[in-house]
Amino acid sequence: MVELTHPKTFPYETVPSTGQVAYFSMEIAIQPSMPTYSGGLGVLAGDTLRSAADMGLPLVAFTLLHRKGYFQQHLSPAGMQSEEVQPWNPADFCTEEMARATVAVEGRTVTVRAWRYDLEGRFGHVVPIFLLDTDLEGNSGWDRGLTDHLYGGDTNYRLEQEIVLGMGGVRMANALGLQVNVYHMNEGHAALLTLALLESQMGGGPPGAVTDADVEAVQRKCVFTTHTPVPAGHDRFSTEQAIRILGGDRTARLEKQGCFRDGLLNMTLLALRFSRYANAVSMQHGKVSRLMFPDATIHTITNGVHAPTWISEPMQQLLDERIPEWRRDHLYLRSAIEIPESPMLAAHARAKEELLAEVGSRTGLVLNPKVLTLGFARRAATYKRANLLLTDAERLKAIAAKAGGLQILYAGKAHPQDEPGKGLIRQVVEEAAKLSENELRIVYLENYDWDLGARLTAGVDVWVNTPRRPYEASGTSGMKAAMNGVPSLSILDGWWIEGCIEGVTGWAIEDGENDTDEANSLYDKLETEVIPLYRDDQEKWARLMRTTLAFNGSYFNTNRMVKQYTRNAYYPQRLAEMAKVQEEAYAD
Numbered sequence: 001m002v003e004l005t006h007p008k009t010f011p012y013e014t015v016p017s018t019g020q021v022a023y024f025s026m027e028i029a030i031q032p033s034m035p036t037y038s039g040g041l042g043v044l045a046g047d048t049l050r051s052a053a054d055m056g057l058p059l060v061a062f063t064l065l066h067r068k069g070y071f072q073q074h075l076s077p078a079g080m081q082s083e084e085v086q087p088w089n090p091a092d093f094c095t096e097e098m099a100r101a102t103v104a105v106e107g108r109t110v111t112v113r114a115w116r117y118d119l120e121g122r123f124g125h126v127v128p129i130f131l132l133d134t135d136l137e138g139n140s141g142w143d144r145g146l147t148d149h150l151y152g153g154d155t156n157y158r159l160e161q162e163i164v165l166g167m168g169g170v171r172m173a174n175a176l177g178l179q180v181n182v183y184h185m186n187e188g189h190a191a192l193l194t195l196a197l198l199e200s201q202m203g204g205g206p207p208g209a210v211t212d213a214d215v216e217a218v219q220r221k222c223v224f225t226t227h228t229p230v231p232a233g234h235d236r237f238s239t240e241q242a243i244r245i246l247g248g249d250r251t252a253r254l255e256k257q258g259c260f261r262d263g264l265l266n267m268t269l270l271a272l273r274f275s276r277y278a279n280a281v282s283m284q285h286g287k288v289s290r291l292m293f294p295d296a297t298i299h300t301i302t303n304g305v306h307a308p309t310w311i312s313e314p315m316q317q318l319l320d321e322r323i324p325e326w327r328r329d330h331l332y333l334r335s336a337i338e339i340p341e342s343p344m345l346a347a348h349a350r351a352k353e354e355l356l357a358e359v360g361s362r363t364g365l366v367l368n369p370k371v372l373t374l375g376f377a378r379r380a381a382t383y384k385r386a387n388l389l390l391t392d393a394e395r396l397k398a399i400a401a402k403a404g405g406l407q408i409l410y411a412g413k414a415h416p417q418d419e420p421g422k423g424l425i426r427q428v429v430e431e432a433a434k435l436s437e438n439e440l441r442i443v444y445l446e447n448y449d450w451d452l453g454a455r456l457t458a459g460v461d462v463w464v465n466t467p468r469r470p471y472e473a474s475g476t477s478g479m480k481a482a483m484n485g486v487p488s489l490s491i492l493d494g495w496w497i498e499g500c501i502e503g504v505t506g507w508a509i510e511d512g513e514n515d516t517d518e519a520n521s522l523y524d525k526l527e528t529e530v531i532p533l534y535r536d537d538q539e540k541w542a543r544l545m546r547t548t549l550a551f552n553g554s555y556f557n558t559n560r561m562v563k564q565y566t567r568n569a570y571y572p573q574r575l576a577e578m579a580k581v582q583e584e585a586y587a588d
Helices: 040-054 155-175 193-201 212-219 239-246 248-256 267-273 283-292 313-322 330-338 341-363 393-403 419-435 450-459 477-483 515-536 538-553 558-570 572-587
Strands: 020-025 059-064 072-075 081-084 101-105 108-120 126-133 180-186 222-225 236-238 264-266 277-280 372-377 406-411 440-445 462-465 488-491 506-509
Touching (some): 020 155, 040 059, 040 126, 040 180, 126 155, 155 180, 155 193, 155 236, 180 193, 180 558, 193 212, 193 248, 193 267, 222 558, 236 239, 239 248, 239 264, 248 264, 264 267, 313 330, 341 440, 341 450, 372 450, 393 515, 406 419, 406 450, 419 440, 462 477, 477 488, 477 538
Parallel strands (some): 020 059, 020 180, 222 277, 372 406, 372 462
Antiparallel strands (some): 072 081, 101 108, 108 126
């Protein structure tokens, strides 16, 4: 192992010597034992902060505490989902700050405190994460529960939580004495931080007219990332809710600033209105977002994942032996193209054995490590079409027989209020029970979380993703698989449009007129491309694994992503200044 020293400055020297970036996200996956996340958005936030810590970026983060977590999923033999709360004690992981802030909710004054978690990077740099909490004496019973549940309750609860996150977070940053010069809203849940900044700019309260100078002062401080490719996914609240919960003056102000659409307060419009930079999370998502919000300038910074978090231990050991520079600079993962076939196969075999051992401990099933194993683990939303792979039962069984066996591992939670999503899980479990036999084994694993996700993306042979276009903003699970040399077989949507090199990093499921067409394309690729290669030529399969890791692992990582945010969103003026200095130097 090569020992590296901590860089004294952030790469490219684009960061000012004073001031911090404050990163706001409704959910952050901080560590596996803290249930402060539900899925992709929270995992992305956590990976972003891990890379910021590794790279020495002066950044702090704000989120809600979620004292009762998201939920623990239980599945009956028939696939019926039930939910159990995940209470945890923040004192076991965090330090309570003495600072307090207040926000107004439905005319009530609600006091907010913060718990600090220090996220330490590879070289010792710390990114503090402040988890906001309203469970304090003096707050009403209702208000004490505002930071209990991630995505719980109704839209009233959601708006009240967003006041705590956005407005409470800005005021807590001030109470803590932080010097913030950039506020980054990770999705529209945090958009109300702009209102807190606006009121501070105007002298601290609702009265008075907003000037262009006031708006520009807030815009200079704010950047925004949108993750949602469909209108229904953007947080929206009725005028009645806004007046009742935020107050009439504030609601009128937001309406005058163009933050309403179709009579609803739209949090994405609010964030766009008060940001100097906004971005989508893949090239395709950028196109979709610009169609939804044609009056806004929306750039693209494609998502990534934190490589050391998601690369399996066997694969990390291999990379440390062959490419020790990868930990310092993930572009060196490009050199995976030179790893010999045998060590690549051996590292994956160890990760696969660990996965199948976990499946056995959870289910009692003994799966075959030699058999081609597909993975599908996603939030159980209907547009993700978990059942597409099961469209033609007879054909799937014939494919399994031709392959000499086929194993499919499913996992994914449905939101407690998403009945169609729960129905999709039941359908997959029912079909799996009918189809599973000696040559075809289908297993739905309950309680999809960080640890299970890491084992799945590292241990399966092929990662499958079947969203209905264009509803996938990015999708990062396939990136985690690629970090382990696992190719994808996926619909060309989200990140996969950028990551798919046919037969080199995986395979594309071709667009069709309907679900049946796309299922047939999936089956065709399995029959003619995936299975023959896996069954007949493991040496060529190993080459596919290393090109997957080399091409996609070296790009779809949060180190690259954070550098892009720093250059383009956080401190673009510093890059421009450096370019001007260089230009003048060359001219001389």
